[in-house]
Amino acid sequence: MANGKGGGRTAPRGQLRAVAGEALARPSREDAEDAIRTLIRWAGDDPVREGLADTPARVARAFEEWFAGYREDPLQYLARTFEEIDGYDEMVLLRDIHFESHCEHHLAPIIGRVHIGYLPNHRVVGISKLARVAEAYAKRLQIQEKMTAQIANCIEEVLQPKGVGVVIEAAHQCMTTRGVHKPGVLMVTSRMLGAFRSDPQTRREFLALLDRPNPELR
Numbered sequence: 001m002a003n004g005k006g007g008g009r010t011a012p013r014g015q016l017r018a019v020a021g022e023a024l025a026r027p028s029r030e031d032a033e034d035a036i037r038t039l040i041r042w043a044g045d046d047p048v049r050e051g052l053a054d055t056p057a058r059v060a061r062a063f064e065e066w067f068a069g070y071r072e073d074p075l076q077y078l079a080r081t082f083e084e085i086d087g088y089d090e091m092v093l094l095r096d097i098h099f100e101s102h103c104e105h106h107l108a109p110i111i112g113r114v115h116i117g118y119l120p121n122h123r124v125v126g127i128s129k130l131a132r133v134a135e136a137y138a139k140r141l142q143i144q145e146k147m148t149a150q151i152a153n154c155i156e157e158v159l160q161p162k163g164v165g166v167v168i169e170a171a172h173q174c175m176t177t178r179g180v181h182k183p184g185v186l187m188v189t190s191r192m193l194g195a196f197r198s199d200p201q202t203r204r205e206f207l208a209l210l211d212r213p214n215p216e217l218r
């Protein structure tokens with residue numbers, strides 16, 4: 001038998017390797033559920049006992065919900081704009097948009113709020129669309145800094161406003177339930193573009209609006 005050719009030999013494990021171009025190939029639902037069973041065994045429990053028998057299927061369904069953002073195109077949400085705004089050129093602010101995400105380092109939940117402000121340039125977008133943009137990026141594996149920048153960049157790219165500001169405040173369960181075990185810590189990130197970056201007054205106005213209590217909360 002000739003050695004070293006390797007022709008025609010299939011190596012199932014090789015499919016899991018991050019080969020360029022194949023890295024994003026989606027495994028089957030069955031593969032995903034097997035992986036959950038492996039993690040349950042790794043944790044020290046028996047994945048076939050009654051209480052855990054349906055867990056892999058449930059976790060797979062939960063993943064579909066938690067990571068739905070990979071199947072969404074946030075840029076699309078901002079494609080439809082309104083131009084009949086009677087010369088409105090003041091700041092538009094959508095604050096306290098609740099979100100749930102997962103940190104890409106531990107798959108642990110990140111739960112918090114996004115605030116989005118922009119200065120329209122002759123056109124505005126439906127406010128629910130801003131929330132959808134935030135949601136589409138949240139429902140992916142994230143780090144908060146990246147998510148903040150992605151939301152701001154998306155709005156700038158599609159809407160081309162005079163400026164945009166995004167602030168995210170969030171608690172990271174990888175910090176509260178493991179590692180340093182520090183509950184109550186809020187991480188705050190911001191990205192300011194255009195007038196929000198260059199004009200101190202716009203920036204101040206944005207931050208002052210965020211500072212006011214929200215009567216809709218609590």
Ligand SMILES: [Zn+2]
Nearest residue numbers: 103105106174
């Ligand atoms: Zn983490």
